[in-house]
Amino acid sequence: MTYKVLNNITLKNVNNGVLSNLSTELLVIPVNKKVMASSEYKELDKKSNGYISRSIKDSISPTNQNHLISSLNGVKAKKILLINDLNEKDDIYLWLNKYKYVAKIANSIGCKNLAILDGQNYPKGKDRFWFLETISRSIESGAYIFSTTKNKTAKTEKIGKDIISSQASLKNVSIVTSKLSASDTKKAKNAIARGFSVGEGVNTAKHLGDLPANHATPKLIDKIVKNTVKNYSGLKVKTLNEKDLARLKMGSYLSVSKGSDEPPRMIIIEYNGGKKNEKPVALVGKGITFDTGGISLKPSSGMDEMKWDMCGAGTVFGVMCSLARIKADVNVIGIMACAENMPSARATKPGDVVTSMSGQTIEILNTDAEGRLVLADALTYVGRYKPSYVIDMATLTGAVVIALGSHASGVMANDQFLADRIIESGEETGDRAWQLPLWNEYKSCTKTNFADLANIGGGREAGTIHAAAFLSKFAEEYKWAHMDIAASAWSSSPKGGTGRPVPLICDLILNKKLK
Numbered sequence: 001m002t003y004k005v006l007n008n009i010t011l012k013n014v015n016n017g018v019l020s021n022l023s024t025e026l027l028v029i030p031v032n033k034k035v036m037a038s039s040e041y042k043e044l045d046k047k048s049n050g051y052i053s054r055s056i057k058d059s060i061s062p063t064n065q066n067h068l069i070s071s072l073n074g075v076k077a078k079k080i081l082l083i084n085d086l087n088e089k090d091d092i093y094l095w096l097n098k099y100k101y102v103a104k105i106a107n108s109i110g111c112k113n114l115a116i117l118d119g120q121n122y123p124k125g126k127d128r129f130w131f132l133e134t135i136s137r138s139i140e141s142g143a144y145i146f147s148t149t150k151n152k153t154a155k156t157e158k159i160g161k162d163i164i165s166s167q168a169s170l171k172n173v174s175i176v177t178s179k180l181s182a183s184d185t186k187k188a189k190n191a192i193a194r195g196f197s198v199g200e201g202v203n204t205a206k207h208l209g210d211l212p213a214n215h216a217t218p219k220l221i222d223k224i225v226k227n228t229v230k231n232y233s234g235l236k237v238k239t240l241n242e243k244d245l246a247r248l249k250m251g252s253y254l255s256v257s258k259g260s261d262e263p264p265r266m267i268i269i270e271y272n273g274g275k276k277n278e279k280p281v282a283l284v285g286k287g288i289t290f291d292t293g294g295i296s297l298k299p300s301s302g303m304d305e306m307k308w309d310m311c312g313a314g315t316v317f318g319v320m321c322s323l324a325r326i327k328a329d330v331n332v333i334g335i336m337a338c339a340e341n342m343p344s345a346r347a348t349k350p351g352d353v354v355t356s357m358s359g360q361t362i363e364i365l366n367t368d369a370e371g372r373l374v375l376a377d378a379l380t381y382v383g384r385y386k387p388s389y390v391i392d393m394a395t396l397t398g399a400v401v402i403a404l405g406s407h408a409s410g411v412m413a414n415d416q417f418l419a420d421r422i423i424e425s426g427e428e429t430g431d432r433a434w435q436l437p438l439w440n441e442y443k444s445c446t447k448t449n450f451a452d453l454a455n456i457g458g459g460r461e462a463g464t465i466h467a468a469a470f471l472s473k474f475a476e477e478y479k480w481a482h483m484d485i486a487a488s489a490w491s492s493s494p495k496g497g498t499g500r501p502v503p504l505i506c507d508l509i510l511n512k513k514l515k
Contacts (some may be wrong), residue, residue, distance in 0.1 A: 004200040005143040005168050008041040009136045010075040011117065011189050012174045014040060020047040020075045024174065025111040026415050028102055029079035030085035030119030031060055040117070040178055045423035047074035052082070060084050066189060068105070076113070092430035095123060099135050100142030101267060106170045107143060113172040117419065123286070132175060132188050133195035136428075140199025141499060146210045185440050190215065194326055198506045201322030202499030204228075205314040209490060209497035213290035213307040218257075218265035221289065221310070225317060225336070231392045232324035234273055240266040250377035252356040256370045257339040259294055264339035266378065267313075269320045271332045281509060282329035282387035284318075284378045286371040286394035287313030287338035288486055294341045294367030295349050311489035312393040313338055318502040323509065333385045337378040339514075343368045353451045357381060358474055363451035371396050371500060372470050379474040389418055390480045393501065399463030401417025401487040404434055409488045409501050412438040412468035413481035421513040422481055422504065431504040442469045 012022075019027070019040045035041050036053075045052045051072060054308075059067040059438040060082055068082040083102065086094055094386060106114050122131045122362075131310075147167045149355050180188060208216060208224070216224075222239050227234040242263045245254055257264040266288075272280075288309040292298060298306070313336035321333045348354070352371075353363050357380040362373070371394050394410075400410040408426070411433045413419035424432035445457030453473060460468045468482045488500045508514065 003144070003203040004140070005203055006140055006168070006173060006196070007171045009140065009173045009175065009192050009196045011132070011182050011185065011192055012176045013185055014178045016351055019044040019117070019176070020250060022115055022176070023076045023077045024113055025113040026081055026106055026109070026114035027079070028081045028083060028114060028116040028355055030117060030121065031056055031082050032085035032119050032121045034120045035117065037159065038178070040190065044075065048072045056082060061456055064269055066105075075423075079109070085119050085121055085149050088122065090123065092123055095134065096138050096430045098426070099138035103139045104143030107145060107168050110169045112169055113174075114170065115174040115176050118175060118177045122388070129187055133191040135175060136192045137199040137202070137503060139173055140196055141202040141206075143168050144203045144206060144514070146207065146496065148207070149212060149215065178487045194510065197322045197325040198503055200304050200312070200325060201318035201502045201506060204321050205311065205318030205502050206499040207306045208314040208317060209311045211307070213340075216289055216307070216310070217262045217340060218287070218289055219263065221287065221313070221336070222265045222267055228321065229269070232321065234271055234327065235320060235324045236270040238268050240268070247353065248357055248381065250357045250381070251354040252362055252373045253337065253339065253377040254350070255354045255364060256288070256294075256341050256373050257347040259344040260340040260342040262289070262302055262340040267336040267338065269316070269334040270334070271320055271323050271330070271334070273323065273329050274331040275328060278331050279388035280333045280385055281514060282317045282333045282335070282382045282385060282390040284335045284375060284382055284390065284392040285311065285312035285314070285316035285337065285377055285504065286396065287336045288374070289338055289340050289342045289370070291370065292343060292372035294347050294370060295343050296366045296368040297343055301330025303490070305490070305492060305495070308490040309395050310338065311395050311497060313483060314497070315393050315485070315489070315500075315502055315505065318499060319505045319509070322502065322506050323453060328510055330512070332509060333382065333387060335378050335382055337374040339374055341367070356474070357448055360453055360473065361451040363448045363454045366456045369455045369467070372467055376474045379471065379480070387478060390416070390475060390478050391418075391422070391479070391483060391505070393505075395486040395489055396467050396484045397464045397486055400484040401415060403464060404487060406487045406491065408432040408434040409504075410464050411435045411481055411486035414467060414472060414475065415440065415479035415481065418479055418481045418514065422483070425504045425507040425511070425513060427500070429503040429507045431488040431501050433501065433504060436468075438468055439471065440467060442466060443472065446470050446473065455507075
């Protein structure tokens with residue numbers, strides 16, 4: 001399962017300034033002063049006998065940001081979408097949303113192809129190449145519509161006030177620029193290819209999370225991953241089953257799946273595109289394919305959303321696919337720690353004590369704090385790869401939802417350089433993160449009379465930080481950061497995965513910010 005929605009995103013360098021001859025189902029024109037002063041726009045407007053300029057004057061306003069024009073005599077584009085452009089002071093998330101919206105419009109009117117005019121207008125501090133990469137990522141991820149488990153005879157459905165296609169129609173996108181030099185043309189094509197690959201990674205993560213839990217058990221995810229890597233050169237996969245986990249003495253990991261009929265799987269993906277002697281960056285993702293809470297049962301309201309409790313593992317999968325797609329010159333290890341958390345007569349009980357791979361014993365005071373239990377052993381295991389840095393990603397705590405909302409992922413780290421680079425990549429991509437403290441005072445929360453550690457502590461205070469404090473006990477041998485993505489990785493309204501923080505992690509690794 002690669003989940004690339006579009007067939008291709010290409011660069012079209014219009015050196016002769018003729019837009020009216022551009023054959024496309026939808027031509028998207030950002031409305032700004034630079035565009036309206038360009039020879040390309042003037043030629044197009046002239047062919048429409050001034051109709052486009054009159055439409056902008058009459059229809060584009062602060063309260064009406066977009067206007068769709070049907071076919072015009074003298075213009076080959078079947079439809080033209082005018083979008084009121086942003087300015088350099090606007091936040092990056094607004095730029096992302098605008099181009100995701102373009103993809104949504106294209107799907108809603110059944111377009112198979114569209115062309116977007118480069119507005120030559122970018123956020124402050126960004127250039128054309130950042131813009132081309134960002135457009136590509138946003139349109140690829142914005143074109144995604146989940147349809148795998150829908151009735152294939154259904155053509156449309158109503159979501160809120162919108163009637164949309166149940167399957168994505170958009171397949172090909174051209175980004176139209178002009179007067180680029182040969183060297184800039186090459187850089188532009190590379191930026192588009194990179195954005196496209198990151199968008200594909202976003203969709204891969206979204207799709208894995210959107211699959212119903214009975215379609216994405218640990219064993220099925222293992223199969224999906226192995227089938228997927230056949231489409232990429234450079235990815236190697238191995239899997240640890242329950243017997244392997246037991247042999248490695250991963251009692252913490254195995255305690256989570258004891259109540260389920262579905263066996264756990266730890267999936268290790270290796271990508272070695274860098275120098276042989278270069279230490280890898282390690283990514284570890286929580287992959288609870290469904291979380292009932294176990295014996296500490298969750299309330300039924302909203303429990304269906306617990307199919308997204310594997311978004312950390314989905315992020316790892318998406319990032320690894322993106323790196324392999326563009327043959328990045330980096331070394332990365334990805335670990336997907338997958339298990340299902342269910343109640344049964346065999347399930348782990350509150351008060352049980354288990355022994356982790358590290359040798360530390362853990363009193364499990366709440367079986368709904370299970371993500372940290374699979375991550376504890378995964379973090380110990382990843383040390384055998386001698387990583388330069390380790391980042392774990394997990395939909396871990398409801399507390400981070402209260403603290404940061406859906407706008408930012410929480411970051412806690414034992415290395416400030418790593419934390420700073422994560423936050424920097426979040427700002428660069430619009431996939432924001434925010435650091436919370438991980439002072440030694442917080443680590444007292446793991447104390448218990450009956451084991452080396454307790455898996456919860458501190459009552460209602462600082463729940464996100466206390467979870468990270470627990471994990472830090474298993475990451476003392478290397479530079480490590482924990483990202484709590486419980487609020488950022490999926491949306492409850494409308495329901496669906498977001499694919500975050502794939503853009504952030506890809507930027508961090510591809511731009512080699514950890515050197």
